[in-house]
Amino acid sequence: MSETSIRRDWITRPIFRWARKVLPALSATEREAIEAGDVWWDADLFSGDPDWQKLLATPAAKLSAEEQAFLDGPVEELCGMLDDWAITWELGDLPPEVWDFLKAHKFFAMIIPKAYGGLGFSAYAHSEVIRKLSTRSISAAVTAMVPNSLGPGELLHQFGTKAQQDYWLPRLADAREIPCFGLTSPEAGSDAASMVDSGIVCRGMHDGREVIGIRLNWHKRYITLGPIATVLGLAFKLYDPDHLIGTRDEIGITVALVPTNLPGVEIGRRHLPAMHVFQNGPNQGHDVFIPMDNVIGGVEQVGKGWKMLMSALAAGRGISLPSLSAAAAAFAAHVTGAYAAIREQFHVPIGRFEAIQERLGRMAATAYLLDAARRLTCAAIDQGHKPAVITAIMKGQATERMRVSALDAMDVHGGKGIMEGPLNYLGSLYRAVPIGITVEGANIVTRSLIQFGQGAIRSHPYILKEMLALEESDPERGLDEFDRAFWGHVGHSCLNGLRAFSRGWTFGYAAPAPPAGAVTDYYRQLSRYSSAFALAVDLALLTLGGNLKRREMISARFGDVLSELYLLSAVLKRWNDEGRQEADLPLVEWCMEQGFTTIETRLDEIMANFPNRPAAWLLRFLTFPFGIRTLGPSDKQTQACAAILLEPSPARDRLTVDLYRGTDDGGVTRLDRAFTLISAVQPLRERLQKAHVRDIAAARQRGLINDAEADQLKAVQSAIAGVVAVDDFAPEEISRRAARTQGEVSSATATQFQSNAAE
Numbered sequence: 132m133s134e135t136s137i138r139r140d141w142i143t144r145p146i147f148r149w150a151r152k153v154l155p156a157l158s159a160t161e162r163e164a165i166e167a168g169d170v171w172w173d174a175d176l177f178s179g180d181p182d183w184q185k186l187l188a189t190p191a192a193k194l195s196a197e198e199q200a201f202l203d204g205p206v207e208e209l210c211g212m213l214d215d216w217a218i219t220w221e222l223g224d225l226p227p228e229v230w231d232f233l234k235a236h237k238f239f240a241m242i243i244p245k246a247y248g249g250l251g252f253s254a255y256a257h258s259e260v261i262r263k264l265s266t267r268s269i270s271a272a273v274t275a276m277v278p279n280s281l282g283p284g285e286l287l288h289q290f291g292t293k294a295q296q297d298y299w300l301p302r303l304a305d306a307r308e309i310p311c312f313g314l315t316s317p318e319a320g321s322d323a324a325s326m327v328d329s330g331i332v333c334r335g336m337h338d339g340r341e342v343i344g345i346r347l348n349w350h351k352r353y354i355t356l357g358p359i360a361t362v363l364g365l366a367f368k369l370y371d372p373d374h375l376i377g378t379r380d381e382i383g384i385t386v387a388l389v390p391t392n393l394p395g396v397e398i399g400r401r402h403l404p405a406m407h408v409f410q411n412g413p414n415q416g417h418d419v420f421i422p423m424d425n426v427i428g429g430v431e432q433v434g435k436g437w438k439m440l441m442s443a444l445a446a447g448r449g450i451s452l453p454s455l456s457a458a459a460a461a462f463a464a465h466v467t468g469a470y471a472a473i474r475e476q477f478h479v480p481i482g483r484f485e486a487i488q489e490r491l492g493r494m495a496a497t498a499y500l501l502d503a504a505r506r507l508t509c510a511a512i513d514q515g516h517k518p519a520v521i522t523a524i525m526k527g528q529a530t531e532r533m534r535v536s537a538l539d540a541m542d543v544h545g546g547k548g549i550m551e552g553p554l555n556y557l558g559s560l561y562r563a564v565p566i567g568i569t570v571e572g573a574n575i576v577t578r579s580l581i582q583f584g585q586g587a588i589r590s591h592p593y594i595l596k597e598m599l600a601l602e603e604s605d606p607e608r609g610l611d612e613f614d615r616a617f618w619g620h621v622g623h624s625c626l627n628g629l630r631a632f633s634r635g636w637t638f639g640y641a642a643p644a645p646p647a648g649a650v651t652d653y654y655r656q657l658s659r660y661s662s663a664f665a666l667a668v669d670l671a672l673l674t675l676g677g678n679l680k681r682r683e684m685i686s687a688r689f690g691d692v693l694s695e696l697y698l699l700s701a702v703l704k705r706w707n708d709e710g711r712q713e714a715d716l717p718l719v720e721w722c723m724e725q726g727f728t729t730i731e732t733r734l735d736e737i738m739a740n741f742p743n744r745p746a747a748w749l750l751r752f753l754t755f756p757f758g759i760r761t762l763g764p765s766d767k768q769t770q771a772c773a774a775i776l777l778e779p780s781p782a783r784d785r786l787t788v789d790l791y792r793g794t795d796d797g798g799v800t801r802l803d804r805a806f807t808l809i810s811a812v813q814p815l816r817e818r819l820q821k822a823h824v825r826d827i828a829a830a831r832q833r834g835l836i837n838d839a840e841a842d843q844l845k846a847v848q849s850a851i852a853g854v855v856a857v858d859d860f861a862p863e864e865i866s867r868r869a870a871r872t873q874g875e876v877s878s879a880t881a882t883q884f885q886s887n888a889a890e
């Protein structure tokens with residue numbers, strides 16, 4: 132008998148038997164979610180010993196010449212056509228010429244391959260388009276975003292039959308068809324798999340022939356592009372009571388294409404999501420018959436809808452909302468820095484107040500970090516990865532940080548940010564925040580269940596192997612696989628214990644790092660935190676087992692640590708990819724110091740709340756023997772970041788690169804003009820300040836400035852007044868608008884009431 136078989140039969144077997152009994156089995160939907168996509172840098176972070184060379188060797192995301200031309204041409208032109216105030220408050224929709232332009236230039240076909248008439252763009256190009264549009268009009272950005280994310284285009288491309296691809300993709304590419312995707316229903320939001328929308332396999336008439344098909348009944352809501360869609364990608368539960376296509380009664384979640392002109396489809400009413408006017412609304416179907424051919428992937432793919440959705444989300448979640456959020460953070464940093472340089476109170480620009488700099492510093496660093504992470508994630512997707520855990524991190528973290536930046540921007544702008552009107556450039560972004568937080572997995576559930584809950588299973592080197600071994604139908608084969616995975620896991624944990632100990636007790640100096648100039652030590656610290664995290668995860672799994680899933684507060688904190696490790700890796704990568712810019716170091720430092728504090732605090736909280744106290748003491752002894760030592764960025768670091776936003780510089784340009792800069796007389800254009808002017812006259816203003824003279828005429832009289840300089844200062848004064856101005860309206864303009872809105876709402880409420888009563 133070999134040592135391995137003794138180990139397997141005498142030690143592993145009882146553990147295997149016990150684990151099979153006590154550990155909860157994965158549900159089908161959990162399993163499909165976990166198996167969707169793949170793992171990438173997240174697996175390195177989970178290993179406790181990330182391979183930095185692998186990260187640094189990842190090619191930076193890059194646009195092709197054709198993609199760049201699209202951004203410089205149609206995207207720029209489209210931005211110029213968008214008047215967000217008119218779209219939101221006057222038209223309640225994009226104007227017809229914008230719809231035509233979007234369709235003609237294939238904005239809805241960025242992910243459709245060229246062979247089918249689409250643009251076949253990389254993830255990065257797709258992200259850049261959304262990023263730029265988002266800085267001009269959220270309603271336009273969401274309109275362009277949705278056909279390119281989870282929906283018929285993506286699903287057909289990945290799972291459609293050849294015949295379906297040949298028929299539908301060209302029609303989607305040239306916008307003959309407008310798609311939407313219907314998953315959410317009144318009873319099933321975050322728990323989308325609990326939908327009651329149903330399809331019954333039956334015989335019916337299609338194109339004058341009797342065929343086997345599906346009779347659908349559904350009620351969906353919140354569906355973006357729903358009101359104007361010509362084809363609905365519908366998720367429903369399929370049943371086959373007469374066994375027309377197999378032997379199972381309940382087949383499971385299935386996705387099919389439903390042309391919206393079919394009898395029984397009710398579509399067209401609109402929701403008003405936080406006063407944004409991208410098309411969004413409910414839809415219903417009553418006994419709608421579709422042929423079996425309309426199931427995406429055909430009859431072989433019935434019941435595999437959840438897997439398809441998870442697989443499409445695994446990449447898509449990393450593009451749309453992170454791009455919008457990174458745009459929002461960069462835009463907020465740009466306008467707020469400029470405004471703080473212009474707006475004076477107590478006779479000084481408010482940007483000179485430390486408390487304002489505290490916000491500006493955070494905004495600058497957030498903009499740097501989010502764009503770093505967006506670029507890295509796009510680069511991974513363009514390399515062919517579908518990193519499900521990383522994209523969930525991106526979705527949750529990017530939208531959360533966008534929220535903080537949007538609030539900071541509003542606070543710094545004061546009343547200027549609040550008064551709505553054509554001159555307000557912040558209101559729309561502020562109202563978009565809860566949308567980003569809620570869609571594609573609401574953030575609370577994303578943070579507490581998906582980032583870490585799935586991450587621990589997906590990205591951990593051994594957990595998934597152990598779980599699959601436990602579920603193996605042949606117990607002997609399961610035992611063999613479990614034996615290998617379990618002892619690999621034990622070795623991995625012991626090694627991590629040693630790593631975490633040596634790195635913890637030397638404050639990270641024993642951790643490896645690539646030679647990276649001024650930031651080498653940050654790599655060491657991240658390696659240290661990675662091993663502490665990996666050890667903590669193993670101890671949590673060992674002591675909490677399947678209960679970890681229910682301990683959402685602990686899970687969420689692990690999710691935060693994993694997220695920070697990823698985002699901070701992206702910051703280091705960006706600094707390296709951009710040629711190690713000295714002027715950007717304050718931003719890198721700020722992100723690192725803030726991230727380290729979050730990591731240490733969360734790990735500390737995890738240890739404080741670990742139900743198994745000896746495990747918590749052991750973890751603390753090994754990883755943080757001297758307690759929590761980080762305090763976050765110093766005031767000096769925060770001020771250095773704020774300074775980047777307060778004056779024009781190449782560092783500021785890198786941070787706010789490729790935001791749309793208009794030529795109209797709207798709020799941002801005025802702000803940009805005033806910012807340029809004020810920066811140019813700074814030496815003059817300082818001269819006057821030193822002489823304690825505020826009045827331009829008095830300064831001229833005293834010979835402090837010449838005539839040309841006086842004119843320059845007057846031009847600045849008038850530019851500042853233009854920026855500080857807000858809109859006001861005649862009372863009847865506001866009441867007219869209110870009356871219109873009220874009329875629409877009450878008619879909708881009445882209809883809803885009637886339909887509820889009828890039910």
Ligand SMILES: Cc1cc2nc3c(=O)[nH]c(=O)nc-3n(C[C@H](O)[C@H](O)[C@H](O)COP(=O)(O)OP(=O)(O)OC[C@H]3O[C@@H](n4cnc5c(N)ncnc54)[C@H](O)[C@@H]3O)c2cc1C
Nearest residue numbers: 312313314315320321353354355404566570571573575576
């Ligand atoms: C503007 C907009 C556009 C949308 N577009 C589409 C679309 O095109 N197609 C589509 O199908 N859907 C769409 N949605 C729906 C969107 O995906 C859902 O709103 C989302 O899944 C959340 O569902 P819910 O709003 O019902 O919230 P609920 O599921 O009711 O959640 C309420 C709160 O409970 C939390 N929560 C739920 N379960 C847990 C848990 N286990 N642990 C901890 N917290 C939990 C959530 O995080 C959330 O904070 C859209 C929504 C909006 C607002």
